[in-house]
Amino acid sequence: xxxxxxxxxxxxxxxxxxxxxxxxxxxxxxxxxxxxxxxxxxxxxxxxxxxxxxxxxxxxxxxxxxxxxxxxxxxxxxxxxxxxxxxxxxxxxxxxxxxxxxxxxxxxxxxxxxxxxxxxxxxxxxxxxxxxxxxxxxxxxxxxxxxxxxxxxxxxxxxxxxxxxxxxxxxxxxxxxxxxxxxxxxxxxxxxxxxxxxxxxxxxxxxxxxxxxxxxxxxxxxxxxxxxxxxxxxxxxxxxxxxxxxxxxxxxxxxxxxxxxxxxxxxxxxxxxxxxxxxxxxxxxxxxxxxxxxxxxxxxxxxxxxxxxxxxxxxxxxxxxxxxxxxxxxxxxxxxxxxxxxxxxxxxxxxxxxxxxxxxxxxxxxxxxxxxxxxxxxxxxxxxxxxxxxxxxxxxxxxxxxxxxxxxxxxxxxxxxxxxxxxxxxxxxxxxxxxxxxxxxxxxxxxxxxxxxxxxxxxxxxxxxxxxxxxxxxxxxxxxxxxxxxxxxxxxxxxxxxxxxxxxxxxxxxxxxxxxxxxxxxxxxxxxxxxxxxxxxxxxxxxxxxxxxxxxxxxxxxxxxxxxxxxxxxxxxxxxxxxxxxxxxxxxxxxxxxxxxxxxxxxxxxxxxxxxxxxxxxxxxxxxxxxxxxxxxxxxxxxxxxxxxxxxxxxxxxxxxxxxxxxxxxxxxxxxxxxxxxxxxxxxxxxxxxxxxxxxxxxxxxxxxxxxxxxxxxxxxxxxxxxxxxxxxxxxxxxxxxxxxxxxxxxxxxxxxxxxxxxxxxxxxxxxxxxxxxxxxxxxxxx
Numbered sequence: 001x002x003x004x005x006x007x008x009x010x011x012x013x014x015x016x017x018x019x020x021x022x023x024x025x026x027x028x029x030x031x032x033x034x035x036x037x038x039x040x041x042x043x044x045x046x047x048x049x050x051x052x053x054x055x056x057x058x059x060x061x062x063x064x065x066x067x068x069x070x071x072x073x074x075x076x077x078x079x080x081x082x083x084x085x086x087x088x089x090x091x092x093x094x095x096x097x098x099x100x101x102x103x104x105x106x107x108x109x110x111x112x113x114x115x116x117x118x119x120x121x122x123x124x125x126x127x128x129x130x131x132x133x134x135x136x137x138x139x140x141x142x143x144x145x146x147x148x149x150x151x152x153x154x155x156x157x158x159x160x161x162x163x164x165x166x167x168x169x170x171x172x173x174x175x176x177x178x179x180x181x182x183x184x185x186x187x188x189x190x191x192x193x194x195x196x197x198x199x200x201x202x203x204x205x206x207x208x209x210x211x212x213x214x215x216x217x218x219x220x221x222x223x224x225x226x227x228x229x230x231x232x233x234x235x236x237x238x239x240x241x242x243x244x245x246x247x248x249x250x251x252x253x254x255x256x257x258x259x260x261x262x263x264x265x266x267x268x269x270x271x272x273x274x275x276x277x278x279x280x281x282x283x284x285x286x287x288x289x290x291x292x293x294x295x296x297x298x299x300x301x302x303x304x305x306x307x308x309x310x311x312x313x314x315x316x317x318x319x320x321x322x323x324x325x326x327x328x329x330x331x332x333x334x335x336x337x338x339x340x341x342x343x344x345x346x347x348x349x350x351x352x353x354x355x356x357x358x359x360x361x362x363x364x365x366x367x368x369x370x371x372x373x374x375x376x377x378x379x380x381x382x383x384x385x386x387x388x389x390x391x392x393x394x395x396x397x398x399x400x401x402x403x404x405x406x407x408x409x410x411x412x413x414x415x416x417x418x419x420x421x422x423x424x425x426x427x428x429x430x431x432x433x434x435x436x437x438x439x440x441x442x443x444x445x446x447x448x449x450x451x452x453x454x455x456x457x458x459x460x461x462x463x464x465x466x467x468x469x470x471x472x473x474x475x476x477x478x479x480x481x482x483x484x485x486x487x488x489x490x491x492x493x494x495x496x497x498x499x500x501x502x503x504x505x506x507x508x509x510x511x512x513x514x515x516x517x518x519x520x521x522x523x524x525x526x527x528x529x530x531x532x533x534x535x536x537x538x539x540x541x542x543x544x545x546x547x548x549x550x551x552x553x554x555x556x557x558x559x560x561x562x563x564x565x566x567x568x569x570x571x572x573x574x575x576x577x578x579x580x581x582x583x584x585x586x587x588x589x590x591x592x593x594x595x596x597x598x599x600x601x602x603x604x605x606x607x608x609x610x611x612x613x614x615x616x617x618x619x620x621x622x623x624x625x626x627x628x629x630x631x632x633x634x635x636x637x638x639x640x641x642x643x644x645x646x647x648x649x650x651x652x653x654x655x656x657x658x659x660x661x662x663x664x665x666x667x668x669x670x671x672x673x674x675x676x677x678x679x680x681x682x683x684x685x686x687x688x689x690x691x692x693x694x695x696x697x698x699x700x701x702x703x704x705x706x707x708x709x710x711x712x713x714x715x716x717x718x719x720x721x722x723x724x725x726x727x728x729x730x731x732x733x734x735x736x737x738x739x740x741x742x743x744x745x746x747x748x749x750x751x752x753x754x755x756x757x758x759x760x761x762x763x764x765x766x767x768x769x770x771x772x773x774x775x776x777x778x779x780x781x782x783x
Contacts, residue, residue, distance in 0.1 A: 001632050002403075002622025006218060006549075009079045012248050012275075020250055022269045022282030032265070033282075034675040036085060036273035043088040050095040053558035057094055060614055061535050062543055062553035063087050064094070064170035066239040067413030068219070069545025071617065076549055077219040077245055081274060084240035090169070093512060094533045098126035098561055105137045112519050116489060117669050119514040125530040127563040132525045143563070146527050147570075151577035153479055153506050153524075154186065159453065160475045163190035163463040166426055167484030168198075168415035170534045171567070172541030173424050173550070173608070174594040176417065177432060177601075178568035179483070180425035182575045185450060185586050189436070189457025193426045194485055195418035196459065198377055200745035201385030202411035203422055208386075209393035209641060210402065210409070211633035214419065216625040217372060217408025218547045219245050224252040225406035226368035231259045231297065231392060232378015236266035236285065237676065238414050238661060243270045247283050257361070258286045260378060261294050261658065262685060262726050263719035266676040290361065291721040292351055294656040294751050295382055299350035299645045301391045303358030305339045306347065308366060308398065319366040324400030328629035331640035335394060338642035350645050352721055365399060370406035376414065378658075381750040383646075385742045390641040397638045403626035413546040420544035423602060428457030433602035447601045450585050459746040461491065464500040465739065481508040483531070483567060486515040492736030492748050493708060510570060512561075530564040537566045539591030542611055549619045552611035568594065650753040654778060655690070657704060658751045659729030659736075682713035685726040686756065691715055694756065701759035706752060707775045709734035712759060725756060753778050 022028065047054040063070040065087040073081040099122045103111075108131070111119070128146040129138040141149075154162055164183050166176065176193070183191040203213030210216065222228050222245050235242040246256060258267045267286050272278035292300050308319035316322070325332055344355045351358070365371060373396060379388040393409060401407040413419050425431040425444075431452070434440030441452050458466065458475070464487065466477040480501075491497045498520055501507065505524040509517070510531050518528060534541050540554040568588070576583040588594050592612060599609040607618040631638045650656060662674040662681065672681050679685065684704055686696070696702060696715050704711045704725065711727060711734055720726055727735070729750070740749040755774050 001212065002624045002627040004623045004627060006076060006220070006619050006623045009074070009076055010220065010223070011079050012244075013251055016277050017251055020283050022271075022284055024281060026280045028271050028282050032676065032678045033269075033271055034085065036271070036279075039085050040088060043091060046092050047095050049097070050559060053556070054091055054095045056556050056558060057091065057535050058083065058087070060554060060556055062416070062551040064416050064534055065090050066241075067416050067418055067544075067546045068239050068241045069547065069549045069551055070241060071551050071615065075241070076617075078248060082241050082244065083274065086238075086240055093120070094535055096123045097559070099123040104129075107136050108519060111514070116486060116515045119516065122514060124512055124561045124564070125514065125528055126561055127530060129528040130525055133521060133523070138528065143565070146529060147574050147577055149525070150479075150481070150506070150508055150527060150574060154578050157478055158474055159187035160190065160455070161477060162188060162479035162481065163192070163458065163477060164188070165191070165460055165463070165480065165482045165485055166193045166421065168194040168417040168421060169484060171417035171421070171483070172534050172537065172543055172553070173420040173598065174541050174591050175483075175567040176421045176424035176426040177594060177598050178571050178588065180432065181448060182571040182586065184448070184452045185575055185582070186578055187453055189428050189453050189455060190463055191426055191457060192428060192460040192463065193421040194415065194490070195421045196427055196745070197490060197747060198414060199380055199411050199418060200747050201380045201742055202375075202389050204745040205386045205389030205393065206409065206411070208639060209390050209397070210626050210638045211631040212621070212625050213422065214548055214621070214625065215408065215410040215546050216402055217410060218623055221372050221406045221408055222246070222254065223248045225249070225254050225370045225372045227255050227257060227365060227371040229257045229259065229371060229373050230267065231373060231375040233374055233376035233412055234260070234264045234267055234661070235374065235376070235412055236270050237264070238376065239412060242412070243272050243283070243285070244274060246285050247272055247275060247278055250283065250285070255287045255364070256285055257288050257290070257364075259290045259292055259297070259300070261291060261721040261724045262660065263289050263291060264676070290353055290357060291719070292353055293648065293721055294658045294724050295384075295646060295648045296351035296353070297379060297388050298384065298391050298643065299342075299347045300353050300358065301395060302339050302342055302645065303344070303347040303351060303353065303355070304362040304365065304395065305335070305398065306342065306344070307359045307362035309336055309340060311366060319362070320398050321400035324629055325398065328631070329397050329638050329640060330635070331642065334642045335640040338644070342645060346645065350648060352723070365395070371396070371399065371401045372406065372408050372410060373401070374410045374412050376412050377750070380411075381747060383740055383742050383749045385747055386744040387641070387643045387646070391643065393638070394640050397640055400629070402638070403624050403629050405624070408624065410546065416543045419546060419548070420542075423544065423604070424598070428459060432598065433604060444601055447597065448585070450582070459741070460487075461739070461741060461746070461748055464491070464497060467500040467503040478505040479508070480504050481510070483510045486517045488517045488520070489515070489730040489733070492733050492740075492750065493738035494730075494733055495709075496738045510567065512564070529570060530561055531567050531570070532561070532564045536560060536564065537591065540612070541591060542595065542608060547619070548621050549617055550605065550608055550611065552613065552616040554614045651778065655723060655725045655754050655756050656751060657725040657727060657732065657735060657754045659732045660685075660726045662728050677718065679716050679718070680714070681728050681731060683716040683728075684711070684713045684756070685718040685720050686715050687720045687722045687724070688717040690722055690756075691717060694758065696758055702756060703759050703762045704735060704754045704756050705762070705775070706735055706754045706778055708737045708752065711735055725754065
């Protein structure tokens with residue numbers, strides 16, 4: 001897919017550039033900002049009981065936080081040390097001792113009074129546990145008892161009545177691969193993972209647009225590109241090390257543009273702790289911010305292309321790269337017809353961006369020789385997420401911003417296991433190295449030496465909903481095997497999700513810690529299995545970064561949780577107990593053997609079999625996918641996808657709401673206050689003019705509600721696009737409708753229409769028909 005190899009890290013210029021400084025006042029004193037030094041000292045204190053082990057994890061292991069791919073303290077983009085607070089906050093999960101027995105076996109109601117943050121701080125799960133209906137606490141059982149119980153249950157079920165799920169934090173490629181293989185060995189395609197809740201539209205859209213569901217470029221391409229555009233991504237908060245790359249890009253003259261409903265302060269100004277100049281005086285990041293309506297991105301991009309086509313009519317070649325399009329792109333006429341069919345008024349109303357501003361960005365991109373487009377969940381977590389991403393690909397293909405240096409499409413990943421999970425086949429739509437189509441299935445069957453089910457497996461949301469199917473239904477979910485994850489805090493409508501979890505006969509939680517979902521009842525039993533971290537895994541493991549770098553992370557010497565087991569070994573042991581007659585087909589003697597088989601089953605990963613020592617790595621696909629414009633599609637050409645503007649229907653005076661992250665890593669919250677904007681977890685970010693129209697004062701108690709739920713909090717004035725609100729995730733999931741999935745990739749919708757009111761107004765209405773009538777306005781207008 002690309003013949004050019006990555007050339008390794010480059011040296012960062014140390015020459016100061018005062019034009020990039022936020023303030024001459026050192027360390028941002030008096031400003032609302034993170035306190036990196038203080039946070040680092042706190043992490044050291046939290047790990048004081050195992051500081052040597054913590055140090056070895058940081059200096060020898062591959063980061064189990066975001067997917068930037070920091071190996072030890074180094075990466076492949078810039079020389080010098082890299083360490084961020086996200087990685088430091090996750091560190092304690094790897095060094096904690098086991099939970100004390102009096103807490104582990106406490107009354108279940110005592111544990112249920114704790115939130116996930118408090119449960120996480122209790123320590124590691126030390127040995128297998130079981131709790132049946134009526135039990136007041138977890139009981140200790142042996143590994144044999146636990147796995148035999150699960151195996152007996154699986155043998156008694158039809159293959160469509162059990163499902164597997166895996167989280168993304170810290171999970172290795174080896175674990176994903178074995179889980180995907182075990183699921184199919186046991187006859188089910190009901191397997192899913194956390195990455196699909198975040199980025200499945202990216203993989204789906206990129207595959208149909210350019211033939212491969214991965215980043216086409218590298219972080220090095222940020223440094224020196226003409227335009228670096230972040231679309232629905234707050235990389236400074238979610239992938240803090242990336243700010244160092246942004247700093248390097250700014251010093252090379254790159255223009256950084258952010259498109260988001262909220263003018264995120266972390267993408268505006270940042271104090272980068274590992275760069276002395278930035279740590280002292282801060283760095284201005286964004287050159288411009290376009291505040292788009294929630295869900296208005298497709299219209300915005302239509303506006304950019306509409307102006308390009310207008311430019312072409314006046315001066316051919318002034319906006320489109322005709323040589324590239326003619327040689328490498330399909331679908332220009334259909335796309336142009338679709339774009340020109342929309343009026344500027346339609347585009348302005350949907351996007352929330354003026355015609356003048358759309359023309360402004362269109363002109364910047366038309367005059368740029370290179371650009372890298374980066375996006376995250378602000379684009380993916382919509383019911384039209386796949387179209388959002390294909391629209392970004394349309395922009396890149398029209399300008400030829402793909403397959404060469406300083407150009408590309410990058411879905412930036414928020415977890416170290418995200419990129420590898422789908423490529424290892426740990427979801428219902430894919431197998432190692434490809435999709436679930438006949439060609440790929442037959443190819444993998446030759447490697448595995450057993451038949452793979454042909455029926456379509458269920459995504460995680462469907463699996464949960466299947467717990468409520470009638471007793472005699474063939475897809476009634478009776479057993480759910482979960483490796484990590486907490487659906488109560490990641491899926492829409494948590495009350496409904498709890499009812500699903502409670503309606504499953506047997507739930508298995510394979511994890512390192514308790515969370516709130518672990519404590520939910522099951523109809524027959526809840527079994528908890530203690531897992532190892534990636535740093536404890538015998539033989540080490542690998543993970544794939546956003547830029548397709550496959551890193552080896554070695555086993556690291558240190559204290560162990562006595563009965564914790566490597567995750568892939570648990571899957572293998574279970575599979576052999578379910579189908580002992582075919583156990584030879586599912587055996588792996590060690591982690592190295594898994595990597596050897598991955599290289600055969602997933603051709604792109606040929607090279608992983610050679611990763612066995614600290615520092616080993618390779619990049620699949622070369623430096624640039626689609627190099628020289630040649631895409632891995634059937635005809636070798638990229639595809640322009642014509643699409644309509646999605647309908648965003650909400651009554652006048654109502655709002656669209658979306659969720660955002662604060663001081664957290666996924667659903668693991670580390671602070672009740674966001675260090676970038678001083679917002680508390682229950683704050684509702686609202687445009688000051690919108691608040692004034694409702695006579696709402698800053699700090700006042702307000703409610704946000706719709707037909708799905710009610711969220712009570714406080715108004716916080718923030719630079720949010722008028723008509724839009726932001727609440728923290730996962731707290732705001734009570735407002736999100738259940739069962740609304742993106743049509744191509746199956747991702748849940750995480751945006752919805754709501755009513756915002758003063759709390760005193762809402763609660764003062766004695767007649768409940770008041771709220772019902774206001775909700776009815778939403779229902780009528782959104783259907």
